[in-house]
Amino acid sequence: MKIATSPKVLYYHIVADSFPEIYPQGISVSSFFTQLRAFQQKGYNFRPLSEVLADPQQFDGKDLVISFDDGFAVNYPVLMYLSKEYKIKPTLFLIGKCIDNREMAWNHKLILLKQYCSSEKLALIIDNYVPGATPASLFSCVSMSDKDEIANSLWNEIMPFSEKDYLNNHKPFLSISQLESLLDAGVELGIHSWSHPDFSRLSYIEAYNELEQCFSLMEEVNLPCHRYFAYPYGRPAATAVESKLIEKIKLSATFGISYKLGDNRSGDSRWQRTKMDGSKIMNWEQFYLSPYLRLLKHPVHALKDVLEFL
Ligand SMILES: [Zn+2]
Numbered sequence: 001m002k003i004a005t006s007p008k009v010l011y012y013h014i015v016a017d018s019f020p021e022i023y024p025q026g027i028s029v030s031s032f033f034t035q036l037r038a039f040q041q042k043g044y045n046f047r048p049l050s051e052v053l054a055d056p057q058q059f060d061g062k063d064l065v066i067s068f069d070d071g072f073a074v075n076y077p078v079l080m081y082l083s084k085e086y087k088i089k090p091t092l093f094l095i096g097k098c099i100d101n102r103e104m105a106w107n108h109k110l111i112l113l114k115q116y117c118s119s120e121k122l123a124l125i126i127d128n129y130v131p132g133a134t135p136a137s138l139f140s141c142v143s144m145s146d147k148d149e150i151a152n153s154l155w156n157e158i159m160p161f162s163e164k165d166y167l168n169n170h171k172p173f174l175s176i177s178q179l180e181s182l183l184d185a186g187v188e189l190g191i192h193s194w195s196h197p198d199f200s201r202l203s204y205i206e207a208y209n210e211l212e213q214c215f216s217l218m219e220e221v222n223l224p225c226h227r228y229f230a231y232p233y234g235r236p237a238a239t240a241v242e243s244k245l246i247e248k249i250k251l252s253a254t255f256g257i258s259y260k261l262g263d264n265r266s267g268d269s270r271w272q273r274t275k276m277d278g279s280k281i282m283n284w285e286q287f288y289l290s291p292y293l294r295l296l297k298h299p300v301h302a303l304k305d306v307l308e309f310l
Contacts, residue, residue: 005061006264007052008287009255011230012066012277016074021115022108022172023070027277029078035276036086039064048089049188050226053253056266066090067255067273069192069230070105071098071174076182083185092174092182093192093230093255096214099221100176101167105196106151107232108172109163110138117158125157144197144206176221183224190228190255191215199237204244207237211249230255236270 014026027035039046049065066082068075071094082088097103104112113122114135126133129150133141142150155163167173174182183189193199194213202210211229218225227250234257236242245251246269259272274287 006262007047007056007059007063007065008061008259008264009049009052009065009067009271009273010276010287011257011273012068012075012275013070014072014074014277015068015078018074020072020074020170020172022104022112022170023072024111024115025277032078032277036088046086046088048186049091049190049228053228053271056264067093067190067230069093070095070196071179071192073171073174073178076174076178079182079187080185083182083187087186089186089188091188091190091226091228092179093190093228094174094179094214094218094225095192095196095232096194096217098173099179099217099223101171101173104163104167104172106147107196109151109155110135112166113154113158116160122158125154129153139198144201147197148195176223179223189218189223189225190230191218191225192230193232196232198233198235199231199241200235202237202241204241207241207245208248211245211251215249227252228255229253230273231257234258234273242270 012026012032014020014023015029015032016026017028019026036046044062044064047059047063047065049067052059052063052065066088068079068090071092079090079092082090095105098105098108117125119135122135126135126138130138130141152163159166179189191211191214193210195210197206197210199207199210215225215227229251231237231254236254236256237245242254246254251269253269253271255271255273257273257275259274263272276287
């Protein structure tokens with residue numbers, strides 16, 4: 001009896017030797033290429049996402065797709081090297097408002113605030129804007145329609161420079177010309193929403209606008225983009241909202257981050273990804289064990305997944 005396995009989509013945020021302060025975590029370039037070599041030695045093949053999604057049945061658990069979220073500029077050399085030297089075509093899921101360093105998303109602002117303000121002072125200021133909220137709980141306390149206004153108010157109160165100046169000086173996100181070069185090298189593009197909200201807390205119309213605005217910008221700036229959408233924080237919209245989005249926005253696939261046995265098969269519009277830029281040991285644990293963790297957490301559901309494959 002053979003348990004069928006499906007292709008896996010890996011995701012990263014930062015692969016670099018020095019992490020930008022806007023997202024100060026990830027893995028080093030050497031760890032990344034060590035991972036790639038290990039996969040290749042074990043007989044895994046790297047595929048472009050478009051090839052896998054075109055006919056998922058042609059692929060199995062030995063087929064991997066690499067993806068990167070948020071569109072950070074620090075990844076540019078690795079992305080180029082990967083495409084040109086390794087002939088591996090990763091997919092980038094871009095945040096619309098961040099493309100070309102026009103703006104940053106609220107989550108990036110909160111990360112920066114924590115680095116420019118003492119935790120005591122930040123806690124007081126946050127409590128002042130959102131009574132009862134703490135730096136840790138702000139994410140869940142803020143309604144998604146208020147998130148940008150609150151992040152901007154906090155920025156204006158705390159930061160010694162404007163968002164625009166920060167973006168001009170640091171250029172943390174990929175520029176349009178970098179994206180054009182990456183496209184020429186074979187990198188594929190999808191979207192990661194306009195402003196990086198938690199889609200599980202959006203109405204249909206809010207979710208629609210997030211995606212529509214992003215795809216419109218991609219058209220406006222002439223960046224060919226697949227109809228792929230990776231959920232920010234891996235938090236999916238309600239099923240009814242997602243079905244309507246898929247239909248109206250003509251999405252080919254959506255991506256969450258809770259891969260388990262039975263995911264990533266043809267016929268499913270929701271795909272799942274596996275995080276690979278945590279600490280070194282965790283990456284392999286994630287890769288090998290995450291499908292089975294569900295067995296411990298939700299034995300009945302997991303058993304159903306497995307039975308479907310027998
Ligand atoms: Zn993200």
